[in-house]
Amino acid sequence: MKLVIKRGRVIDPVQNIDAIADILVENGVIAKIGEAIEAKGAEVFDAEGLVIAPGLIDMHVHLREPGLEAKEDIVSGTQAAAAGGFTTIACMPNTKPVIDNAILVAGVLRRAETEGLVRVKVIGALSKEQQGKELAEIGDMLQAGAVAISDDGHYVSDARLLRNALEYTGIYGKTVISHAEDEGLVSEGYMHEGAVSAALGMKGRPAVAEDIAVARDILLAEYTGARLHIAHVSTKGAVEIIRQAKRRGVKVTAEATPHHLALTDEAVSGFNTATKVNPPLRSRDHVDALIAGLKDGTIDAIATDHAPHAFEEKDMEYKYAPSGFAGLETALGVVLTELYHTGKMTLPEIIRCLSAAPAKILDLNAGTLQVGVPADITVIEPMREWTVDSKKFYTRGKHTPFEGAKLKGKAVATIVGGTIVMKDGEVSTCGEN
Ligand code: DOR
Numbered sequence: 001m002k003l004v005i006k007r008g009r010v011i012d013p014v015q016n017i018d019a020i021a022d023i024l025v026e027n028g029v030i031a032k033i034g035e036a037i038e039a040k041g042a043e044v045f046d047a048e049g050l051v052i053a054p055g056l057i058d059m060h061v062h063l064r065e066p067g068l069e070a071k072e073d074i075v076s077g078t079q080a081a082a083a084g085g086f087t088t089i090a091c092m093p094n095t096k097p098v099i100d101n102a103i104l105v106a107g108v109l110r111r112a113e114t115e116g117l118v119r120v121k122v123i124g125a126l127s128k129e130q131q132g133k134e135l136a137e138i139g140d141m142l143q144a145g146a147v148a149i150s151d152d153g154h155y156v157s158d159a160r161l162l163r164n165a166l167e168y169t170g171i172y173g174k175t176v177i178s179h180a181e182d183e184g185l186v187s188e189g190y191m192h193e194g195a196v197s198a199a200l201g202m203k204g205r206p207a208v209a210e211d212i213a214v215a216r217d218i219l220l221a222e223y224t225g226a227r228l229h230i231a232h233v234s235t236k237g238a239v240e241i242i243r244q245a246k247r248r249g250v251k252v253t254a255e256a257t258p259h260h261l262a263l264t265d266e267a268v269s270g271f272n273t274a275t276k277v278n279p280p281l282r283s284r285d286h287v288d289a290l291i292a293g294l295k296d297g298t299i300d301a302i303a304t305d306h307a308p309h310a311f312e313e314k315d316m317e318y319k320y321a322p323s324g325f326a327g328l329e330t331a332l333g334v335v336l337t338e339l340y341h342t343g344k345m346t347l348p349e350i351i352r353c354l355s356a357a358p359a360k361i362l363d364l365n366a367g368t369l370q371v372g373v374p375a376d377i378t379v380i381e382p383m384r385e386w387t388v389d390s391k392k393f394y395t396r397g398k399h400t401p402f403e404g405a406k407l408k409g410k411a412v413a414t415i416v417g418g419t420i421v422m423k424d425g426e427v428s429t430c431g432e433n
Contacts, residue, residue, distance in 0.1 A: 002026050003418055004039045008047030008379065012054055013352035014368035023052060025375040028418035032371060045420075047379055050412065053351045054368050055087025055376030058328065059358040060152070060177075060231055060255060060303035063089070063120070065108060067096030070310040072396050074108075077328075078116040080306070080395035082422040084328040085411025087118050087376035088366055089306075090358075093125040094153040100125035100136035102144035109145055117421050117428070118414070119376070121362060123177065126151040126165045135164055142172045147362040150177035152231055153278075155213055157183050163220050170226030175253070175361060177229045178217045180238070181279055185209035190319055192265040192280040200269065202318070205280050211237030218242070222250045229361055230254040232305050234279040236289030243298040253361050255303040256290050258327060258334040259401060263287075267401055273314045273321035274399040277307070281401075291344055294353060301357040302350075304331045308397020326397035330388055332380065334402060336409025340382065347382065379413035386410055394427060 003025040010021045010033060022037040023030065058081065064072040072080075081089045091108065093099035099108060105122050112120035124141035128134045130151045138149055149169045156162040156178070169176050186205040191197050193204020214230055218241060221228035233239060233254045245252050259277065264284050267275045275281060293299040307324025314321050335354070339345040355378075359367025366376055388405045390398040414422035421428050 001418065002039050002042035003045060004037055004042045005045040005047050005052055005377070008050050008052035010052045010369065011348050011351050012369040013348050014356050015370060018348055023369065023377070025418045028375055030369055030371050030373055030375050033369065045413070051347060051380040051382055053378045053380055054355040055366060055416065056085045056332065056354045056378045057088045057358040057364065057367055058086045058304050058306065058331070059090045059301060059362055061089040061091050061306045061328065062094065062308065062324065063091040064095060064308065065111065066104070072308045074112050074115045074120065076394060076396050078112070078118045078120065079427045080326070080328040080393065081118045082414045082427045083394050083425060085332050085378040085380065085414050086328060087378065087414060087416045088121065088364065089118060090121040090123050090147055090362060092123055092150065092152045094130060098125050098130045100128050100130070102137060102140035105141045105144040105146045118416050121147040121364070123148045123150050126156060126176065127161060130154055132156055132158055132161065135161065135168065138165065138168045139172070142169070142174055147364070148175045148177050148229070150179070150231070152177060152179045155179055155181050155183050159216060159220065162217065163224060166220055166224040166226035166228065170224060174363070175227040175229045177231050179231050180210055180213035180217055181205065182209040182213045185212070190276060191268045192282045194265060194283050196265040196268060207235040207237060207282065207286060210235045210279055211241060214238040215241050218245045218250055218252055221252055222248070225251070227251045232257050232260065232279060233290065233299055234260045234282050234286060236286050239289045239293035239298055243293065246298060253300045254298065255301040256294055256299045257303060257305045258331045261287065261290055261294070262334050262338045263401055271318045272401070273316065273318055274325050274403065275401045276318060276321050276323050277325060278323040291339065295345060295349070300353070301361060302335060302353040303358065304328055306395070308395050309399065310396065311398050314399045325399045325401065326393060326395045328395060329393050330400055330402045332411055333386065333407035333409050336382060337407045341408050375415060375418040377415040378411050380409065381412045382409045384408070384410040384412065
């Protein structure tokens with residue numbers, strides 16, 4: 001089986017390529033990049049005017065399987081990923097039951113293999129049932145194929161437990177992912193603590209809660225010498241603490257979400273529960289610091305924290321609605337609109353954050369278009385204008401703070417292992433690929 005993608009602007013930050021070229025895919029792997037490639041019998045994809053990027057990787061997704069399928073499942077979640085241009089996603093373990101043992105890791109991987117439209121990696125829990133008390137079966141899970149360890153959704157308040165998790169995960173050379181918010185400081189809050197929360201009369205989650213948590217976790221990573229990744233960084237303090245730690249040589253990496261890069265706490269003013277998320281949307285000074293951190297490499301990756309909930313769960317008073325919303329199908333458009341079309345970042349910089357960087361953090365053989373690697377490719381139309389309409393989402397999570405937003409830039413094809421799983425917004429049915 002051969003596919004030749006012709007005349008696209010090929011951008012691969014790993015190989016330092018940014019040029020108009022053809023790409024030949026043979027038997028599911030990248031076979032050649034060059035000019036005017038002739039391939040007899042190959043399917044031809046005309047990519048003139050389009051960007052050809054390594055398949056996008058989202059290292060922070062809640063697929064909700066097992067147990068929470070009213071919110072999402074592997075089929076709907078991987079369809080949403082394909083629609084958004086993602087060829088690989090890593091799913092978080094805050095499911096029911098929690099993915100805290102090797103059998104569950106293997107089960108999700110097996111189901112994703114047969115049911116999933118894109119590649120699925122599994123992140124195992126750090127503590128049993130994510131209770132923050134006893135270590136989960138970290139070694140067994142990593143041997144069963146888990147790519148990282150995390151109690152995402154919860155901060156690991158017990159420093160001793162995090163130390164042990166870092167040491168144990170470090171033996172396998174893998175990373176611990178931290179949801180860094182000090183629990184005491186955020187316990188009663190629903191949004192960022194600041195002028196807007198004061199005006200709305202809402203209890204806040206102060207930025208210092210994240211700063212403290214990030215600082216402690218980094219000190220433990222430095223002490224143990226193990227790898228630590230900070231999920232959904234949202235404060236200027238955290239950016240600066242991570243920046244300094246990287247200068248000292250601490251093995252710390254970080255991600256930011258499209259919503260924290262694009263929105264401020266002003267969005268909460270209408271009490272729309274689609275703006276409720278942990279950590280919360282912050283004020284402008286924090287957003288600006290995040291963008292600066294992404295630009296200078298302090299923040300390595302962009303990840304969605306796609307956290308869908310059933311419609312009726314989110315359809316209630318702000319205080320009682322669960323935190324999180326869908327992100328896979330808006331991420332690329334939001335990032336291109338906010339960072340590329342405003343001139344804040346270049347396309348190669350953005351593509352690196354969405355492919356090579358997460359691949360490196362999770363040690364995946366992906367995130368590049370090098371000859372010989374699996375042909376995971378995202379075709380992007382940077383100038384395509386479109387309006388967010390959650391009715392058209394593949395995800396079950398129909399809440400998004402970007403509803404009705406006019407965005408510029410979209411994935412127009414998603415290719416996994418040489419097979420086109422999404423074209424012009426239509427995903428192939430699972431099992432077809
Ligand atoms: O808002 C959030 N929702 N933040 C998290 O860290 C967890 C997520 C969820 O699982 O719903």
